[in-house]
Every structure is written in C-alpha cells, then in structure tokens.
Amino acid sequence: MKISGKCVKLGDHINTDLIISGKYKYRTQDIRELAKYVFEDLDPKLKDRLYGGSIIVAQKNFGCGSSREQAPRVLKAAGVNAVIAESFARIFFRNAVNVGLPVIVSDKEFIMSVKEDETLSVDLSLGKVYALGSGLEASIKPYPEFMLKIIEAGGIAEYFKAFKRFPWENI
Amino acid sequence: MSTIVEKILAKSSGKNSVTAGEFVLSNVDVVFAHDGTALLAVESMQEIGIERVFDPSKVVFFIDHASPSPSPQISNIHSAMRKFAKKHGIRLYDVGSGICHQVLPEEGCVKPGSVIVGADSHTVTHGAFNAFATGVGSTDAAIAMSTGKLWFMVPESVKITVEGKFKDMVMSKDLVLHVLGEVKADGLTYKSVEYHGSCIDGMSVDSRMTIANMAVEMGAKCCPMELNSATEKWLKGRVSDFKEVKADKDASYVDELYVDASKLEPLVAAPSNVDNVKSVREVEGVEVDQVFIGSCTNGRIEDIKVAVKILGDRHVKARCIVIPASRRIYYEALNAGYIDKLVRAGCIVGFPTCGPCIGAHMGLLGDGEVAVSTSNRNFVGRMGSSSSKIYLASPATAAASALEGKIVDPRKYGEGR
Structure with a gap:
C-alpha cells in the first residue's frame, strides 16, 4: 500500500483538544462539519494546508489527551492521508488504525530533516518513507500483521464488511 | 514473575501466562x-x-x-x-x-x-x-x-x-x-x-x-x-465474589x-502542558479569575471537605465553581453541611457533571482569563478561549487561591498557622 501527500510539520504533544476542540465536539456528530475547526486553537490557517492530500509530520506523543475518535476522523475528513511521528499516544494510535488513517512511527532524524510542503511517499509494504523533494528516505516501524490488514482495508468497518470477521481472531 | x-x-x-x-x-x-x-x-x-x-x-x-x-x-x-x-x-x-x-x-x-x-x-x-x-x-x-x-x-x-x-x-x-x-x-x-x-x-x-x-x-x-x-x-x-490480583514479588x-511523600509540597501544572509542573511557591501571586473544584480527578467528598475547611467563614475573591462528581457525593456534602458553607463563602455549587473541565459548558473561560482547576488537563482552549490559561492544582491549592483571587500556597491555611 502506497500513500503520498504534502508535508505539514508539527511539534511535540499535539493533543486531541488541539486537533478538534471539545467545544465543537459536542455541537455536532457531522465529521465534515467538525473538520472546519481542525487545529483551530493551534493555527486557524492550518486547515487550508491539510486540504487536498497532506501528510502530517509531527514529533513526540502525537494525539495525547482525550479518547475522542473524532480526532483521527476529523484529520481524515480535512484531507490528511497519514500522520508520521516519533511516537503516538496509545488511544489515538488505535483510533486512527480503526478509522483507516495510517499512523506511522519513523525516526527523529528523518522527521527533523523533511521540508514543509515537499511531497512525501510512504510504502507500507516495503516499510519505507521517502521525501521526494529532499531525496531522504527512512524505515518505518512495522505493524503487526492484523493491524496492517485493517489499515489496508481502510479501517475496521471496511475490513469487517469485506471479510465478515475481525482480523485478530487468531492472534 | x-x-x-x-x-x-x-x-x-x-492463557496461563502472558508477557509484555x-x-x-x-x-x-x-x-x-x-x-x-x-x-x-x-x-x-x-x-x-x-x-x-x-x-x-x-x-x-x-x-x-x-x-x-x-x-x-x-x-x-x-x-x-x-x-x-x-x-x-x-x-x-x-x-x-x-x-x-x-x-x-x-x-x-x-x-x-x-x-x-x-x-x-x-x-x-x-x-x-x-x-x-x-x-x-x-x-x-x-x-x-x-x-x-x-x-x-x-x-x-x-x-x-x-x-x-x-x-x-x-x-x-x-x-x-x-x-x-x-x-x-x-x-x-x-x-x-x-x-x-x-x-x-x-x-x-x-x-x-x-x-x-x-x-x-x-x-x-x-x-x-x-x-x-x-x-x-x-x-x-x-x-462480591472477586479475587484481588497482586504482583509477584x-x-x-x-x-x-x-x-518520599513527606518531602512533597503543593504543586501546579502551569499552562499549557500537564507536565509543566512547578511548586505553588514559584507561581504564587498569579491573579486568578476562576477556580474550579470538581471533575473525575478531584470532585470527591475529601476534596470538597478540604475546600470547606480552608474557606472557613471567609468569602472567595475569585469566582469559584464547585461540582460534586456524583449524586452520592452531592448528598454526602449536603448532609455534612458542606454545601451550605460553600454557598455562604460565595461559591457556585453545581449539580454532578463534568462541568467546565471539558470546555462544553458551565463556566468557560474568556480571552486571557486565568483559572486554577482541580481537573486533569490544562491544554490550550481546554476550558474555553484559546488565550485562557489553566493551572492544575489540588483542591487545597484551588480553595486557597479562590479565597485570595491569586495563586496561594494552601499551607498558609493549614494546621498550626
């Protein structure tokens, strides 16, 4: 599976309140409507850069804080194709896998070196990420097999619809 | 093992056993x-x-x-x-x-x-x-x-x-x-x-x-x-009918x-990350607009009791919202006379709910406002405006700060003072 998008760089500890604020979360169940407010408290202009296919490149502990699944859903709806980070908060990581947003752990050196707006390409099968502008490449942390199946299917709902079972039944 | x-x-x-x-x-x-x-x-x-x-x-x-x-x-x-x-x-x-x-x-x-x-x-x-x-x-x-x-x-x-x-x-x-x-x-x-x-x-x-x-x-x-x-x-x-699980030696x-618990002093998590931990002494004097005592972190009877003890017969200077975490705690506080004392001290006592902690309602912060909260997160915009600031603290620090309208070390109101 290959994913590509424009690089949007963020820092450490990007929490789920920053991704989508609690004050909007309770207003509507409509994810596309919520996506209008993505990262509003961090930088209201950020949403324009996510639109149309982007890959967020963040540092440590991406997605920390609340368990709100609206966070990865909103990122997907806002045009984010994947998130690459040094590390993820565990609930966000599970949620992202479940809703089919690829969350990729890569090394710090690559994350610090890639340039804003350059095109990134991820090959999940080869376990590599490439920065096409600066010519950099790095390995990504491999997924357990059942998790890769969920991501490749586009989320757990899609997987279940296709196979009528969950992929972890034999773990 | x-x-x-x-x-x-x-x-x-x-399974018989599992490992990390x-x-x-x-x-x-x-x-x-x-x-x-x-x-x-x-x-x-x-x-x-x-x-x-x-x-x-x-x-x-x-x-x-x-x-x-x-x-x-x-x-x-x-x-x-x-x-x-x-x-x-x-x-x-x-x-x-x-x-x-x-x-x-x-x-x-x-x-x-x-x-x-x-x-x-x-x-x-x-x-x-x-x-x-x-x-x-x-x-x-x-x-x-x-x-x-x-x-x-x-x-x-x-x-x-x-x-x-x-x-x-x-x-x-x-x-x-x-x-x-x-x-x-x-x-x-x-x-x-x-x-x-x-x-x-x-x-x-x-x-x-x-x-x-x-x-x-x-x-x-x-x-x-x-x-x-x-x-x-x-x-x-x-x-009933349960078996406690203990770790092996x-x-x-x-x-x-x-x-060493005896060496600890009152602390806060200063804006706007939970690990931005400082002693209350370091931030003493910061002016406070709102105090929130409640949430799943500190909205229990022990928390309300310590707040009541610190408030005594005095009146709060910062607006102070107190929310018991459950109806049972509300009852307990009511029966112990704590609600009466809180209201007399000028606090706003709410019904059991998460309240302003999650930024949905009941006391959201305006632009530039500062809160001391007994809750668990002080992220940007968590309790309202993205320019508001949240200091996370114990109910004792929160109550003492409510009394003076600024961040105060609660030991000032402790035993022997």
Missing part, C-alpha cells in the same frame, strides 16, 4: 461510553454492521459530559443514547447521576481483577480498584459492546514506590503532579503503572482514584493498584521510581 496487568490479561484471554509485548484477545467485563463518545460508538456499530450488545448487563451509558444539555443539538445526542439504551436493555445513568468514573465504581460495576473498557481516556481511574481499566475510542467501544472482546498488547510495567506521609495541605494530586513532572507527558506511553508503598497502602479511596485518574496524562495504558484496607472496606456491599518492571 508477573505484574498485575500480566496476570489480569492472562486470565481474561484464557504479546498481543492478546481479551474478554471484557464492563464497557461504557458517555455523551461525548457513545453515539459515535453506536454509529461505528452501524458502520461495521453488527448492531447488537453482547451482554446488556455489561454495557453502561452515562450522560455526564454536557449534562444537563446546553443546546438542542446535544439534547438530540442524549435522546439517541436513551433510545439505544432502551432498545438494547442496557443501563443508562442520566443527567444528574454524575461522572462515569465516579458512578461506575459507586454502582458496584468495578470488580478487582476485572477488565474494564471505557470510551474515555480517564477510564484508567478504575485501576484504583485493582482493575485493568483503559480508555479506548468509539470504534473499539463498539467492538467491545458487540463482541465482548478486544485485542490488547500486554504493556510493560513501571513500579512507583511511595513511602511516608504527606505533610498537612499536601494531597495525592500533588503526588501525581510530582510524578508527572518527573516522567513527563509521554514518559509512560503504552505502560502499566503500578503504585506501591506505605503511602499508597494508607491512602483513602478518593486519593487513590486521583492518582490512577492522571496516569493517562503520562501516556499510561492502565494503573492497576493492589487493594488496601480503605478500598476493601469501600467495596463491601458494592461488589519478582515481577519484572522496565523502570522504577521512588517518592
């Missing part, structure tokens, strides 16, 4: 969700195409986050939850019952050694009762609700030993803030954190819940604690931390 979490997950996945790093498919004893997450879980069930509940007695809904409803849209969310609960015969604790993490154990739903999954990150709170309790998103909650099972990676464990006694006006919130300052906001990511030591053994249930509650702020997956006599007493009449921990 095994830690608490390894033993619980081995049993719940039908292993993936297991675990049975789930209780699944719950609230008005911020339940409807998305219901929608996830519909999306997956398996709209059923595996065991109605093991699934619980709470209307606590934006409750009573501040808008027609949220009222519709509440109505949809009630409809689902009725259709599937599951329990729903409606408006006014209290916060899920308080009501769930009060209602006897939390058994030592059990597996509890909640669509809320602070589900780790139930570790105070020796459960493996962890927060999940709505889709995982949907899967657990419909199949009674969920996969987990068995986490590595970290042991924190706390010996000694707190000094007057130092509370378990100060201990957990101290640990947070040491390990940082991602220091325990994916880990199970076990608190041991004489301080934890001698602690009240209220104080233990505060500690377990904030484990997630360090990234931890769970915080299962061994029972102590206060917790055993508390559980009597609420749950030679259990394997990836890291250990030692804390």
